[in-house]
Amino acid sequence: xxxxxxxxxxxxxxxxxxxxxxxxxxxxxxxxxxxxxxxxxxxxxxxxxxxxxxxxxxxxxxxxxxxxxxxxxxxxxxxx
Numbered sequence: 296x297x298x299x300x301x302x303x304x305x306x307x308x309x310x311x312x313x314x315x316x317x318x319x320x321x322x323x324x325x326x327x328x329x330x331x332x333x334x335x336x337x338x339x340x341x342x343x344x345x346x347x348x349x350x351x352x353x354x355x356x357x358x359x360x361x362x363x364x365x366x367x368x369x370x371x372x373x374x375x
Contacts, residue, residue: 305356307366314340315364322364327352340367 307313309332315322321340325347326333332355335345350358358364 305359309352309355314367315359316367317362317364321367322359 309324309327311324311327313324315324320336320338323335323337323343323345324332325335330351331349332352333347333349334355335343335347337343337345
């Protein structure tokens with residue numbers, strides 16, 4: 296019940312492969328489970344080599360809200 300209240304503080308629901316821009320870098324959601332999130336803190340959007348960390352969804356939502364994180368839109372590529 297408490298999780299729903301915290302999840303509503305973000306404008307966008309969490310999803311796998313989302314990239315969030317923080318003040319000091321980026322947060323990439325690697326995997327999303329029912330209670331936990333696997334994520335990476337990276338310095339540039341093109342970099343994917345970083346240690347994967349795990350946190351409860353409520354903790355990540357609070358962190359993103361505290362950092363005033365912005366969701367980076369996915370890059371559109373042209374199919375050949």
